[in-house]
Amino acid sequence: MIFLVTGAAGFIGSNFVDYLLTDERNDIFAIDNLDDFYSSDIKKENCRLFQNHPRVHFEKLDINETEAFQRSVSRFLKCRNALSKRRIHIIHFAARPGVAQSFTTPDLTNKSNVIGTRSVLHIAKIIGASTFIFASSSSVYGKLGSVPFHEDLNLGEPMSPYAASKVEGEILCSSFAMENKNCSVRVLRFFTVYGNRQRPDMAITKFARTAISNQQIVLYNNGNNYRDFTHVNDIVEGIHLVIKGSIAGFGVFNIGSGGSIKLEKLANLVVNHLASKSKVIKQKAIKGDMIRTQADISKVKKLGYAPRIFIEKGVKTFLDEYLSARVIEAEN
Numbered sequence: 001m002i003f004l005v006t007g008a009a010g011f012i013g014s015n016f017v018d019y020l021l022t023d024e025r026n027d028i029f030a031i032d033n034l035d036d037f038y039s040s041d042i043k044k045e046n047c048r049l050f051q052n053h054p055r056v057h058f059e060k061l062d063i064n065e066t067e068a069f070q071r072s073v074s075r076f077l078k079c080r081n082a083l084s085k086r087r088i089h090i091i092h093f094a095a096r097p098g099v100a101q102s103f104t105t106p107d108l109t110n111k112s113n114v115i116g117t118r119s120v121l122h123i124a125k126i127i128g129a130s131t132f133i134f135a136s137s138s139s140v141y142g143k144l145g146s147v148p149f150h151e152d153l154n155l156g157e158p159m160s161p162y163a164a165s166k167v168e169g170e171i172l173c174s175s176f177a178m179e180n181k182n183c184s185v186r187v188l189r190f191f192t193v194y195g196n197r198q199r200p201d202m203a204i205t206k207f208a209r210t211a212i213s214n215q216q217i218v219l220y221n222n223g224n225n226y227r228d229f230t231h232v233n234d235i236v237e238g239i240h241l242v243i244k245g246s247i248a249g250f251g252v253f254n255i256g257s258g259g260s261i262k263l264e265k266l267a268n269l270v271v272n273h274l275a276s277k278s279k280v281i282k283q284k285a286i287k288g289d290m291i292r293t294q295a296d297i298s299k300v301k302k303l304g305y306a307p308r309i310f311i312e313k314g315v316k317t318f319l320d321e322y323l324s325a326r327v328i329e330a331e332n
């Protein structure tokens with residue numbers, strides 16, 4: 001199969017490319033603009049392992065450079081002799097993530113997440129993709145009061161420009177599906193993802209960094225936020241199952257763990273596991289933060305999805321790997 005992966009140098013994208021490479025029938029066209037949301041050195045390191053792989057063609061490219069994007073994809077498909085023979089799946093991860101940052105740079109969020117998604121959908125139409133996967137987010141559930149969130153719920157008011165950009169992306173995908181009836185368009189709502197190569201701006205990475213240096217860990221909303229944390233290996237497996245089980249048309253799936261943990265408990269877990277002297281301090285809620293997320297995963301379970309790594313165990317493995325990576329870094 002042929003896979004076009006956008007945002008391939010990012011946290012989830014690079015894990016997904018690694019997963020695809022475990023099946024030798026897969027050829028991958030991977031792009032990323034290595035944007036400055038966080039260090040491009042981390043992104044370069046993320047794709048270092050697959051960049052020179054014979055079954056991967058990686059380009060530093062912005063999804064909004066539609067013409068260049070189209071030219072590169074066509075060249076790739078021609079050279080793989082793929083246009084008429086092999087099914088093409090597009091997995092669209094590229095986006096500017098981050099709820100808090102989207103308040104300060106809403107135009108950048110809109111450009112990558114909304115205009116960029118339109119551009120990738122345009123490419124999907126031109127090349128006749130059989131599958132289009134859109135990486136959406138639990139943030140689209142917005143101000144809904146009660147959990148777990150089921151896909152059929154009417155969405156609550158988006159609480160940030162980031163959440164709004166994901167709602168818009170979903171709408172673009174749904175209207176694309178109405179016009180392109182042979183394509184299987186799937187919106188996947190990921191719930192807070194963690195694991196190997198996790199973004200530096202995310203809670204667990206921040207807690208780990210602060211705990212290692214025995215500094216104060218800040219918890220917003222007095223530590224009373226709850227999150228459904230999903231291990232990246234479960235996310236990758238979920239995406240694979242959705243692609244495998246997909247038929248033409250539009251569909252929305254939550255991919256989460258199905259559980260939820262209080263951030264205060266998570267912070268204590270990190271502090272204890274690292275035997276840190278950090279104190280946890282509580283502050284008021286910040287703009288855009290949802291109080292609680294928890295996925296109803298009954299729909300994706302019907303495709304065979306069963307999360308394997310739960311937060312209490314997953315976070316310890318993450319911390320052990322994080323610590324050993326720092327030791328290796330210090331030694332070099």
Ligand SMILES: NC(=O)c1ccc[n+]([C@@H]2O[C@H](COP(=O)([O-])OP(=O)(O)OC[C@H]3O[C@@H](n4cnc5c(N)ncnc54)[C@H](O)[C@@H]3O)[C@@H](O)[C@H]2O)c1
Nearest residue numbers: 007010011012033034035062063094095135137190192193
């Ligand atoms: N990590 C999570 O907890 C989480 C939760 C819900 C949804 N998501 C979504 O999953 C996707 C991947 O998230 P992630 O955590 O891996 O983030 P990430 O920032 O690590 O990866 C996104 C990648 O997209 C690239 N990118 C951004 N704008 C681009 C553009 N215009 N052209 C080309 N590449 C561009 C970035 O350079 C980055 O490498 C995103 O769409 C995100 O919104 C993530």
